[in-house]
Amino acid sequence: MIKTFFIYVLLLTSGGLGILYYLLNDKYNKQNIQVRVLTKQNNSLTSQLNTINKPNETLKVYSRPIRFNTGETIKRCSLYISPLSNSPILRSIPSNSRVAILDAVEALETLWYEVRVITSDSVNTKGFVRQELIKELQIIETHIIKN
Secondary structure: OHHHHHHHHHHHHHHHHHHHHHHHHHHHHHHHHHHHHHHHHHHHHHHHHHHHHHOOOOOEEEEEEOOOEEEEOOEEEEEEEOOOOOEEEEEEOOHHHHHHHHHHHEEEEEEEEEEEOOOOOOOOOOOOHHHHHEEEEEEOOOOOOOO
8 A cells, every 4th residue: 555655656756747847848948949049130130230330441531622601400410420320429400400510521422511510508519410411501791890
């Protein structure tokens, strides 16, 4: 009687351990597949990021003459730290904002204005905006001298 009891306990224990092993092994396999998929996605995104941020060794920036010293943004645009579309953005400029045009450059066949945003704020006000987003303004200043 005791012998059969131990046999039943042994069978139940081994059956429980078998079920536990199956469940844990299944969980391990699912997580292993998930890790492999995430690793592949991470490698893909890392390679994409490296191609975007890869410095162009043949980059040439040409200086261009400016015709006007003042302009206005045509629509909402970004102020970049350098004349490259993948460079960090300093701030967003609302449409119809006045800017002082400091310089004009051409980089990667795109014309850029180096501008200073005319605002009371003094943080991140100088940077680059694509030329097609700026409407050039001609401002005539008159100085009246009173004797």
